[in-house]
Amino acid sequence: MQIKPQLVRDLxxxxxxxxxxxxxxxxxxxxxxxxxxxxxxxxxVFPSSAREVSEIxxxxxxxxxxxxxxxxxxxxxxxxxxxxxxxxxxxxxxNRILEIDAANLRAVVQPGVVNLDLSRxxxxxxxxxxxxxxxxxxxxxxxxxxENSGGPHTLAYGVTTNHVTGLELVLPDGEIVRTGGKNLExxxxxxxxxxVGSEGTLALVTxxxxxxxxxxxxxxxxxxxxxxxxxxxxSVFEITVRAITPAACEMLDGFTLRAVEDYVHAGFPxxxxxxxxxxxxxxxxxxxxxxxxxxxxxxxxxxxxxxxARDDRERALLWKGRKEAFGALGRISPMYYVQDGVIPRTRxxxxxxxxxxxxxxxxxxxxxxxxxxxxxxHPLILFDERDRAQFERVVAAGGEIMRxxxxxxxxLTGEHGxxxxxxxxxxxxxxxxxxALMARVRASFNPAGRLNPGKVLPLGKGCGEIRIPxxxxxxxxxx
Amino acid sequence: MSHPAHISFxxxxxxxxxxxxxxxxxxxxxxxxxxxxxSAVIQPADAAQIAEVLRFAGAEKLAVIPSxxxxxxxxxxxxxxxxxxxxxxxxxxxxAYDPQDLTLGVESGMRIEQLLRVLAEQKQFLPLVVPYLExxxxxxxxxxxxxxxxxxxxxxxxxFCLGMEFVTGEGxxxxxxxxxxxxxxxxxxHKLLIGSLGTLGVITRVNFRTFPLLPAQRxxxxxxxxxxxxxxxxxxxxxxxxxxxxxxxADPGAAEVIFSGGGPPQAEPRKWSVLVSAAGLxxxxxxxxxxxxxxxxxxxxxxxEPLGDSEGPVVLARIREFPRLILExxxxxxxxxxxxxxxxxxxxxxxxxSVATRGGVDLIxxxxxxxxxxxxxxxxxxxxxxxxxLSKAVQEVFRVCGKSEINASAMLEWCPPEVKLxxxxxxxxxxxxxGLMKRVKDSFDPNGVLCPGRFAGGI
Numbered sequence: 001m002q003i004k005p006q007l008v009r010d011l012x013x014x015x016x017x018x019x020x021x022x023x024x025x026x027x028x029x030x031x032x033x034x035x036x037x038x039x040x041x042x043x044x045v046f047p048s049s050a051r052e053v054s055e056i057x058x059x060x061x062x063x064x065x066x067x068x069x070x071x072x073x074x075x076x077x078x079x080x081x082x083x084x085x086x087x088x089x090x091x092x093x094x095n096r097i098l099e100i101d102a103a104n105l106r107a108v109v110q111p112g113v114v115n116l117d118l119s120r121x122x123x124x125x126x127x128x129x130x131x132x133x134x135x136x137x138x139x140x141x142x143x144x145x146x147e148n149s150g151g152p153h154t155l156a157y158g159v160t161t162n163h164v165t166g167l168e169l170v171l172p173d174g175e176i177v178r179t180g181g182k183n184l185e186x187x188x189x190x191x192x193x194x195x196v197g198s199e200g201t202l203a204l205v206t207x208x209x210x211x212x213x214x215x216x217x218x219x220x221x222x223x224x225x226x227x228x229x230x231x232x233x234x235s236v237f238e239i240t241v242r243a244i245t246p247a248a249c250e251m252l253d254g255f256t257l258r259a260v261e262d263y264v265h266a267g268f269p270x271x272x273x274x275x276x277x278x279x280x281x282x283x284x285x286x287x288x289x290x291x292x293x294x295x296x297x298x299x300x301x302x303x304x305x306x307x308x309a310r311d312d313r314e315r316a317l318l319w320k321g322r323k324e325a326f327g328a329l330g331r332i333s334p335m336y337y338v339q340d341g342v343i344p345r346t347r348x349x350x351x352x353x354x355x356x357x358x359x360x361x362x363x364x365x366x367x368x369x370x371x372x373x374x375x376x377x378h379p380l381i382l383f384d385e386r387d388r389a390q391f392e393r394v395v396a397a398g399g400e401i402m403r404x405x406x407x408x409x410x411x412l413t414g415e416h417g418x419x420x421x422x423x424x425x426x427x428x429x430x431x432x433x434x435x436a437l438m439a440r441v442r443a444s445f446n447p448a449g450r451l452n453p454g455k456v457l458p459l460g461k462g463c464g465e466i467r468i469p470x471x472x473x474x475x476x477x478x479x
Numbered sequence: 480m481s482h483p484a485h486i487s488f489x490x491x492x493x494x495x496x497x498x499x500x501x502x503x504x505x506x507x508x509x510x511x512x513x514x515x516x517x518s519a520v521i522q523p524a525d526a527a528q529i530a531e532v533l534r535f536a537g538a539e540k541l542a543v544i545p546s547x548x549x550x551x552x553x554x555x556x557x558x559x560x561x562x563x564x565x566x567x568x569x570x571x572x573x574x575a576y577d578p579q580d581l582t583l584g585v586e587s588g589m590r591i592e593q594l595l596r597v598l599a600e601q602k603q604f605l606p607l608v609v610p611y612l613e614x615x616x617x618x619x620x621x622x623x624x625x626x627x628x629x630x631x632x633x634x635x636x637x638x639f640c641l642g643m644e645f646v647t648g649e650g651x652x653x654x655x656x657x658x659x660x661x662x663x664x665x666x667x668x669h670k671l672l673i674g675s676l677g678t679l680g681v682i683t684r685v686n687f688r689t690f691p692l693l694p695a696q697r698x699x700x701x702x703x704x705x706x707x708x709x710x711x712x713x714x715x716x717x718x719x720x721x722x723x724x725x726x727x728x729a730d731p732g733a734a735e736v737i738f739s740g741g742g743p744p745q746a747e748p749r750k751w752s753v754l755v756s757a758a759g760l761x762x763x764x765x766x767x768x769x770x771x772x773x774x775x776x777x778x779x780x781x782x783x784e785p786l787g788d789s790e791g792p793v794v795l796a797r798i799r800e801f802p803r804l805i806l807e808x809x810x811x812x813x814x815x816x817x818x819x820x821x822x823x824x825x826x827x828x829x830x831x832x833s834v835a836t837r838g839g840v841d842l843i844x845x846x847x848x849x850x851x852x853x854x855x856x857x858x859x860x861x862x863x864x865x866x867x868x869l870s871k872a873v874q875e876v877f878r879v880c881g882k883s884e885i886n887a888s889a890m891l892e893w894c895p896p897e898v899k900l901x902x903x904x905x906x907x908x909x910x911x912x913x914g915l916m917k918r919v920k921d922s923f924d925p926n927g928v929l930c931p932g933r934f935a936g937g938i
Contacts, residue, residue: 183818184850193670217720243691
């Protein structure tokens, strides 16, 4: 699609020349996100208010041009990629924290506020914003809302949708409307529940009211080191069974660890099969007891060593290793393909064995670094895109892993979203009737399909296969 | 109100079997909604039968209201039409329970009390401590978004419901979410059904995450001479590192209701009471006892006492059954459920008290410190003209909730049908997002088969 020069002139008249980009060299920066997808917008605009967003939407409708919202572009399923061209509405100018209401544990923010900036702004009050995707230094709360982002600590505290009480939205017809508010509940349908995680396909979010969480009194971070993957996954299984609920329970396999250690120097042992990074939070009495119980479980399952971070610095270093792991792997492989399947936690040991079998069968290196405590896997398949034969094996292996997740009763994505990466796989989980209802709900808000086209629901092009990645791995940092 | 002549019972009997089409006056009366009686009660065995019933109803332009334990049929506006009661009680099985994964899938007609027993065998539970516990079903609890005092620690249904299966008004079997604890695959359509009062779809299966029972539990009661120090105490708890299971503020009337089942001596009449539950390891519970004691003293509580092993469960059950206890004592009561921020609670309760005084009615309130006030308006004893007085007071409550310094979201959850009509509705003044709700309704139930007229905005 070629947008008309008159539309660009209208946008400039509306927003001013500095808030509109339309030169190819400027647009290149907006062609990609943290996924392996690619798509060029024809214009990028930077609104400062909901009113301006509404006017942009009306112009897009008048010129019949697609449009979509974009935060920091850290998404991992192509949610912020202009699949059919058109206008990217970038929220980087709408980055103010509008209100902090500590007494009621609420904050009102614009969508461009960076996730970690909100936590920093309320740190002195002993509060934070609980969803903590690994990209939290860069990703925006508007993006978190669109994708219903998670993170390591969502095991105990829930994902974004559990922390949103109100939204201001611009609908695809330009109407500005509010759902929910600051109150814990408002009567009527739970529209927040529908819009959070709708991946920018139902409305553009222009303001968000979130819950703030009080920081725990005590935190303990443990590192359990194992000589076999089976012992590691059996430990996670038993922690779940014993109903110990850590705040986070992350697993990194030996291959990943070695790459991380070379990059971050966090003190991870380089000769082990896997580690668990486990955090417990709460009252000091409870934390002591939970840490002791976890240590006992890990030792029972032959952990070589269970180390407790001695201070905040050590703790921060362990988490740096976890959160920058994907960047570390990007240094040793030309490309990688990361998945986000979820399985029932009881199926973890067999699933990790299955992934190892698949890696052997296709002669591929697959790293595993993921949220073990909630069964959210991130198998990461390394490859070199110049090797076409290997490339096809990556696609086949990825498909087998995804099918295994579905077969054991799991889900396609735990936190990265469907986007344009997995939309053709939706029929593995959902029936035609399920998908028809989702399509109808989307059409009721987005009838012309002009808002973020080609995402979430299948287009019916080549069903059931993983899409082939196009671009080299960036230093993207999945949650 | 009913159109028996229009209904082809033969077709319904074909779908669910003749023994499962009920038409006796008692069966119909049990499913009465605001004075409206259905023409038949249909008891489907599965989602496929529900789909057929709904398609039949759509073709015949019949209105269908789903029901389970029939404990909450009075919630919502009076129906515009009502022909078929869809009784889910045959669909009462646990379909999947993986205690080791702490996940569960259950049919919607299962009673919560029975489900809690199944979970207790594995030392687990669902934080759905809701009124009418022995009769309420999963479907009804979810569809009315029943409030549990454990919301303080565990959140509401939306926070631990993993997915659902349901049948839309058009008779299409659909699902969303899944049964794993973390999932962003597709739109979260099931969240729309929570609190939808059956207006979008008939819920057939609900998947939950379950929670481990905690080793020790104790409930503490602090008594105060007025509302203000009671809320100061709650504020102090909220600013502390403590994370109680429950924090409830009972005004003197509510305290009387709660403690009349054999309460502790300190619960004197005319006192405000704050009830706080702590659970966890014994040493954790001990710490609550110490710190709550300090905080209560700082807020000038008369005293802070733990409930004994025998009285604790009784008092908790009476908190759980609060709306029911009020309604059993005063069937004409009007009970609001009001979402409000903690800092606005004292102001709201003050306003409600003025409304009651001016309107010549009594007020009893029970407040969940996390942000929900249950406020019951009761006609004074011996008052003859209850409907006009209550209706006027109901309108006043909606008005004060709209004040900018209160900014509360009120819904009149329980009241006599005559008050619903005279007060001009139970949903309060129109909100800007009603238009969006209409779009949702039209996506799920375009022909208005399910519970027409019962929901906000005339949906």
